[in-house]
Amino acid sequence: MRKLGLLAVPVVLSLAVLAGCTTKDSASGTPSPSASSASPQQSPAATTKDSIVYAQSVAITSLDTAGAQPQGYPSGYEAAFAIYNGLVKFDESLGFQPSLAEKWTTSDDGLTWTFTLRQGVTFQDGTPFNADAVVGYYTKMLDKTYNVGSITLWAPIDKIVKDGDYSVKIVTKEPYGGLLNTLAHGSALIPSPAALTKYGKDIGLNPVGTGPYMLDKFQPGTELTLKAYDNYFGGKPLYKQITYKYVGDAAGRIAALKSGQADVIDAVPVEMADDLKSNANIEVINKPGLQVFGVGLNQTNPILQDKAVRQALNYAIQKDAIVKALFKGYATVLTSPLAPNTTGYVKSGEYGYDAAKAKKMLEDAGWKAGADGILQKDGKRMSFKLRTPDGMYPNDVLVAETVQNQLKAIGVEVKIDKVEKSTFWNSIKVPKAKVDYDMALFGYNPSHGNGVIHMDAMFATNPSETENPVQWNFNWYSNKEVDAAIKDANKQTNPDKRNESLGKAEKIVWDESPYIWLYAKNNIVAKKKEIGPVTVLPVVFTLVHQTK
Numbered sequence: 001m002r003k004l005g006l007l008a009v010p011v012v013l014s015l016a017v018l019a020g021c022t023t024k025d026s027a028s029g030t031p032s033p034s035a036s037s038a039s040p041q042q043s044p045a046a047t048t049k050d051s052i053v054y055a056q057s058v059a060i061t062s063l064d065t066a067g068a069q070p071q072g073y074p075s076g077y078e079a080a081f082a083i084y085n086g087l088v089k090f091d092e093s094l095g096f097q098p099s100l101a102e103k104w105t106t107s108d109d110g111l112t113w114t115f116t117l118r119q120g121v122t123f124q125d126g127t128p129f130n131a132d133a134v135v136g137y138y139t140k141m142l143d144k145t146y147n148v149g150s151i152t153l154w155a156p157i158d159k160i161v162k163d164g165d166y167s168v169k170i171v172t173k174e175p176y177g178g179l180l181n182t183l184a185h186g187s188a189l190i191p192s193p194a195a196l197t198k199y200g201k202d203i204g205l206n207p208v209g210t211g212p213y214m215l216d217k218f219q220p221g222t223e224l225t226l227k228a229y230d231n232y233f234g235g236k237p238l239y240k241q242i243t244y245k246y247v248g249d250a251a252g253r254i255a256a257l258k259s260g261q262a263d264v265i266d267a268v269p270v271e272m273a274d275d276l277k278s279n280a281n282i283e284v285i286n287k288p289g290l291q292v293f294g295v296g297l298n299q300t301n302p303i304l305q306d307k308a309v310r311q312a313l314n315y316a317i318q319k320d321a322i323v324k325a326l327f328k329g330y331a332t333v334l335t336s337p338l339a340p341n342t343t344g345y346v347k348s349g350e351y352g353y354d355a356a357k358a359k360k361m362l363e364d365a366g367w368k369a370g371a372d373g374i375l376q377k378d379g380k381r382m383s384f385k386l387r388t389p390d391g392m393y394p395n396d397v398l399v400a401e402t403v404q405n406q407l408k409a410i411g412v413e414v415k416i417d418k419v420e421k422s423t424f425w426n427s428i429k430v431p432k433a434k435v436d437y438d439m440a441l442f443g444y445n446p447s448h449g450n451g452v453i454h455m456d457a458m459f460a461t462n463p464s465e466t467e468n469p470v471q472w473n474f475n476w477y478s479n480k481e482v483d484a485a486i487k488d489a490n491k492q493t494n495p496d497k498r499n500e501s502l503g504k505a506e507k508i509v510w511d512e513s514p515y516i517w518l519y520a521k522n523n524i525v526a527k528k529k530e531i532g533p534v535t536v537l538p539v540v541f542t543l544v545h546q547t548k
Contacts, residue, residue, distance in 0.1 A: 051241035055253045057267035059221045059246040064204025077186040082545030084189035084209030110175030110493040117166040123192035124214040131162045150187035175491045177498045181450035212237040235547035268524040270328040287536040289523045290339045291445035294515035296475040300435045310513040312361040314351035331519040339520035341538045344451030346503030348510035375411040383413040384438035392421035428474040432465040477514040
């Protein structure tokens, strides 16, 4: 039996009791920032420190932005954003801001985007930045054998064309409203052409960009040290040195922060956040995130093909109680397949806790309690295997156990199948005939911030039943109306029209409930108050590479 830490015991007890009872700016072409839950105001005072240490929960293994979930996600991207720049970047509300592109326009047919590039910029090896650098690298990213990490983001692009030394045209196959999301993503960060030629496949160990910091020392999997790049076009780097250090244990990261061995830490456990808040020398940054969690209901199981059953399972779960007890309020109950800050979010409904309604829905569907209290119909028991990773998501096993207990209260038997986090994804992404589970706890994080891509990844019909799901529709959900709405939304460059089509897809999926919808988690980061600002993006990345 798994031992629980002292902090987890009251949570388990409390849940056991509960179980029984964007618009577009016409001048710049930049969508204005959307509304977002604000994090606490950070001190604007400049730091007196020359160097800082960022203790990360995931090891950085490479700085190759074209790699498969490159560099140790999300830690590698966090450092890559300090080394490289792309054409555009996210602000804290996921609006789009100029970076290596000063401005952009879109053609009337929505197919051609023209980017005016910043002049006078050099890469950290002295190579000039110009249209050739953009066209050369972005053309590589259209090749699925090269771009093995993010090809789905780039697939809508037909070609990238030089339009003068400091102008580039990106032509899409169809109108593509998510292009700026792709260009703000980590896979769109641009390395030096000379460095690519020199290092080839080893560019991830020898990164060279146009960002405020450049490589100093790198021990993959352990520690990365960056030094200030004084010729950075965006202002003088705030620190002379930044060290990204892998500290996988949360208690170790917190101890390092309190002792001064670290200045910033990520992935603060919810049960430790309030303690850090009480420390006068520490600031806690709490940012609502985009990662949504739920229990996938596999459509290969005939019982779960009944929408009434899926909806009843949703009404049986005390989602508010999970957020309060397991996440101390540092999460938000879902009201859509998307988290509220995701581009294209439309409130789709609510499944408030109503055990009586859940029981009535199952009774109306023909399910009656057997001698042991478990529901039965036509000789079959309502019994499911719930697969969960162990230690990959915050409180993942505890969430699974809570769902198990609360479903038992309405006569549904759930058997938990714990899987090592290193093998979890491969265990659920299998051909339809090889599915060996009924439910799976899963959290999807759209690091591109694009709700269309999010919906497509999780709910578009898989193209082949004999192959692995191409993205994350491991539930084998399929609805042609949803497919059409997502496809239409993807073509819309007008945000209002895109949200109209996407909202239609969200509401259908929400009603059909291929998931037990749970929560979107917050990103919780802590830092020493004496250092400068830290940016925590809703897309999960913590950025410490500030400039003066």
